[in-house]
Amino acid sequence: MKTRTIDLRGKLCPFPIMEVMNLVDEMKSLESITFHIDDPLALKSIPEELSEYSDLKICIKKITSYWEITINKS
Helix, strand or coil: CCEEEEECCCCCCCHHHHHHHHHHHHCCCCCEEEEEECCHHHHHHHHHHHCCCCCEEEEEEEECCEEEEEEEEC
């Protein structure tokens, strides 16, 4: 499984959402991407935007001053 980590801390919406969506559209099967974000609006919007993808699993963890959003494609 290929895994990447993208640090989007300090970036404000809509940039984090656009970056996540662009990378998710390029994901291949069994790929995983972890995003680090600190914008609360992005935390709310990213899962909403990804809800249309049936082949993704999303895991969100709070890490001190930011969130870790890991997206796995089946």
